[in-house]
Amino acid sequence: MKSVTAFVGSARRHGVTHRATLQLLDDLQSFGDVRSEVVFLSEYDIGLCSGCKACFIRGEEFCPLHDDRDLLIEKIARSDGVVLASPVYSFQVSAHMKAFLDRLGFAFHRPRFHGKAYTSIVVEGLYGGRGVVKYLGLVGRGLGFNVVKGSRIVCRKNPDTAHEPMLDEERRKMDEALARQSRRFHEQLASPPYPEPTMLQLFGFRMARTSIELELADDRRDHAYYRDHGWFDSDYYYPTRLGPLKRAAGAAFDWMAARSSKPREYHRAGR
Numbered sequence: 001m002k003s004v005t006a007f008v009g010s011a012r013r014h015g016v017t018h019r020a021t022l023q024l025l026d027d028l029q030s031f032g033d034v035r036s037e038v039v040f041l042s043e044y045d046i047g048l049c050s051g052c053k054a055c056f057i058r059g060e061e062f063c064p065l066h067d068d069r070d071l072l073i074e075k076i077a078r079s080d081g082v083v084l085a086s087p088v089y090s091f092q093v094s095a096h097m098k099a100f101l102d103r104l105g106f107a108f109h110r111p112r113f114h115g116k117a118y119t120s121i122v123v124e125g126l127y128g129g130r131g132v133v134k135y136l137g138l139v140g141r142g143l144g145f146n147v148v149k150g151s152r153i154v155c156r157k158n159p160d161t162a163h164e165p166m167l168d169e170e171r172r173k174m175d176e177a178l179a180r181q182s183r184r185f186h187e188q189l190a191s192p193p194y195p196e197p198t199m200l201q202l203f204g205f206r207m208a209r210t211s212i213e214l215e216l217a218d219d220r221r222d223h224a225y226y227r228d229h230g231w232f233d234s235d236y237y238y239p240t241r242l243g244p245l246k247r248a249a250g251a252a253f254d255w256m257a258a259r260s261s262k263p264r265e266y267h268r269a270g271r
């Protein structure tokens, strides 16, 4: 049995974002072995990041905000798959979703959700959904998830209540998109959780780990996290077999990162 948690960034319980999320989860459950939970971010206490960077530098437990962040992270940690669903607001995710992502900012420095499947649902009224799907893909990869391409749902005639249906054509397209997405997401849930990284993923890991090792002092949290996970010596974030080409490319990426790294003193000087 796989467990999936969907985080909804719309406060409207009868809105299109919630309905699309329920439909994706229903489609998923039709495959038979999925348990799901829907989390309305608007019903949780998520403070606004003030940018102090205590989480980056010292650790997330030093965040001055004491809210539901860790409870929500715990929900992700207990899940095999995660869905982020948001309406497009001013060409971006909703404020509820953005506040949540900002509170996870430290996890982009110290990714922790490897082995978990991830996808997104984005509902647009007029324009901007494609960019937000792309953005949420970047978010998922940055956090370490195995990302399944998200869906853009178009709802030009936005219903104010559940009793006003979407246009038939929009509904048909939504149904098709979510059916395809649920199949892809279910395949990902059933796939080996730790696939061989792509060349781009390998590049990102090697550049990050080498610059963190060379640039950051040992007492910086990112440095300690990478060291404690053995990432300064590993091929990738998790054990994997690299072929000869990727092994050679990995060594070249390490070399490139070492050449472009600034000395530790540069960062100590507060730049």
Ligand SMILES: Cc1cc2nc3c(=O)[nH]c(=O)nc-3n(C[C@H](O)[C@H](O)[C@H](O)COP(=O)(O)O)c2cc1C
Pocket: 010, 011, 012, 014, 015, 016, 017, 018, 087, 088, 089, 090, 091, 092, 123, 124, 125, 126, 127, 128, 129, 155, 158
């Ligand atoms: C504050 C606000 C800003 C919005 N900005 C955009 C936008 O930039 N692009 C767009 O396509 N739709 C925009 N919309 C429309 C919503 O994306 C659309 O109505 C969506 O269906 C809302 O999802 P919901 O039904 O789950 O509430 C905006 C709506 C609101 C309330």
